[in-house]
Structure formats: structure tokens, C-alpha cells
Amino acid sequence: MKMKRILLLGGTGDALRIARQLGPEHVYSLAGLGKVPDDLACTVRVGGFGGSEGMARYIVDEGIDLVIDATHPYAAQISANAAQASRAARVPYWALHRPAWQPQAGDDWRMVGDWDELTDALAPFRKPLFTLGREPLAHLYEIPPHQFWVVRCLEAHEDTARARILAARGPFTLEGERALFALQAFDVLVSKNSGGQATEAKLEVARERGLPVVMLRRPELPAAEREFENVADLLDALQVAD
Structure with a gap:
């Protein structure tokens, strides 16, 4: 052939x-x-x-x-x-x-299937880091009063009163992710289960800091x-x- x-x-x-x-x-x-x-x-x-x-x-x-x-x-x-x-x-x-990535011992992964399940899972938290791509940009004016979002995606976008947009492209290093998490003091990570090494460092840092991960199912x-x-x-x- x-x-x-x-x-x-x-x-x-x-x-x-x-x-x-x-x-x-x-x-x-x-x-x-x-x-x-x-x-x-x-x-x-x-x-x-x-x-x-x-x-x-x-x-x-x-x-x-x-x-x-x-x-x-x-x-x-x-x-x-x-x-x-x-x-x-x-x-x-x-x-x-x-x-797909697999949770390790001690990981707190909270699996969700869609946006409604995701926002319900985020209700207890104050400062999530979204790494879902551009989807959260459509919901910037739906942010609960007690939350401030940080959204990392490819496209540049203006910040709002309750959200900061980080335009960035992987791969992301472990040192860089550690610095970002320390600076921003996130209390939860929101991620797709993309697999691969380019963006896996965020999971390692969440693990190090004992942060839960709201994970969107494939x-x-x-x-x-x-x-x-x-x-x-x-x-x-x-x-x-x-």
C-alpha cells in the first residue's frame, strides 16, 4: 500500500x-x-x-x-x-x-462531564485556574461574586473586574508553573484530560500544593x-x- x-x-x-x-x-x-x-x-x-x-x-x-x-x-x-x-x-x-493522564495516589480529581457540572464543582472555591482553552471566555460575566477567575488560553482577551486572562502557549515547564501557582495563589485547577507532556506540569504543581483538580472527562x-x-x-x- x-x-x-x-x-x-x-x-x-x-x-x-x-x-x-x-x-x-x-x-x-x-x-x-x-x-x-x-x-x-x-x-x-x-x-x-x-x-x-x-x-x-x-x-x-x-x-x-x-x-x-x-x-x-x-x-x-x-x-x-x-x-x-x-x-x-x-x-x-x-x-x-x-x-489520558491518570490520577496518582493522593490526587483529588473531581470528574465532570459538561460546563454545568463544572461550575457546580467549582462552587466551594474562590480562585480557580482554568486551562480549558477559550470556552471560559464565553462565561466571564457569569462569575459568582465570591470568585475571581484566571483563564489561560491561546487568545489574548481583555481582563474583567472578576477575571484575568493569560494568553500563553505550551509547553509549560515545572518551574514556570510553580512560579505561576505561587504568585496567583489558586485554590483549584480546572483542566481537560489532554494527556501528553506539554501541559502536564500543572498537575504536578497542583499535587505538590495539595490542590484539587476539576477534570473535564474526555x-x-x-x-x-x-x-x-x-x-x-x-x-x-x-x-x-x-
Whole structure:
């Protein structure tokens, strides 16, 4: 099996590692959030496809032979569209599913499934650090009177009377996270269970400081013809495919 043209769905550090190994005949697709790399040999495509039907048309029109889904574990809609589009276009669908973080002895993880459960879990706390991406920005004027939020995300945003927005991109070091937690005196961490090493240091610091973690459960993702837990195994499979 020789893959003449790959469509790589990315936006993560893992996806960028894969993209750096692809030649000009392949396509690296980004939603358009965050920094767009300008140093890749492959084609970089920015923007949506118009749902699964639009993606299926793109796959057929562009002669794509393989779709690789290396999007964020919480990009469930994109993954669902990719799986459906691949079936419709009759091309293989591979997925990179990095392992979720696991609580360690003594960790106080409070699992929630959606925003309502999350805000209920935060009710006893005064100063949470949100590391969910941009979603909390839509709720800055719903902050309870006893709380002050710190929201870390990619996009810059004006602070409000009850929230500070930190525009930052990982990876984050253990020393940097320790300094941030000490300066801001958070009493709870809010996180997605993204897995990987780029943002794991915050969990270590929460552990050191004895802070609870309100953890958003991972969404259910579609099955793929081949699933990989790390970039190295996926790249090895591509070498065999070639």
C-alpha cells in the first residue's frame, strides 16, 4: 500500500511533529486557531471543510489516499466528521489517541462531564485556574461574586473586574508553573484530560500544593482503522505503508 497523498488533521504539537515528516504532496490541515507554521515542506491548509460532506468532497477532489486525525482529544466533532468523511470517500482513517493522564495516589480529581457540572464543582472555591482553552471566555460575566477567575488560553482577551486572562502557549515547564501557582495563589485547577507532556506540569504543581483538580472527562471518539498512542509508532506505520 503506497500513500500518494495524506490529509493530516492537526493543531497539536504531536500533529506538527508528523507534519514535519511529510513532503509537498501531502496536506496539513488546521482550523485556524493559534499560530500557523510557515516552515513545513507539506502544503498547509487553514479553515474548515463544511462538515463531513465538505471534507468528503475535499478528499475525493484532492486525491487523498489516507486521513490521519491528530487533532486534540477534545475536538470530538472534527474527529466525527473525519471518520464519516473517510468512510464516504472510501479512504483509510487513522487516529492518534494519546493516553489520558491518570490520577496518582493522593490526587483529588473531581470528574465532570459538561460546563454545568463544572461550575457546580467549582462552587466551594474562590480562585480557580482554568486551562480549558477559550470556552471560559464565553462565561466571564457569569462569575459568582465570591470568585475571581484566571483563564489561560491561546487568545489574548481583555481582563474583567472578576477575571484575568493569560494568553500563553505550551509547553509549560515545572518551574514556570510553580512560579505561576505561587504568585496567583489558586485554590483549584480546572483542566481537560489532554494527556501528553506539554501541559502536564500543572498537575504536578497542583499535587505538590495539595490542590484539587476539576477534570473535564474526555469525549467519546470514533473508531479508526488504525489507532496509535504515540507519534513514533504512527510514523513507523507510514514508513511501512510507503
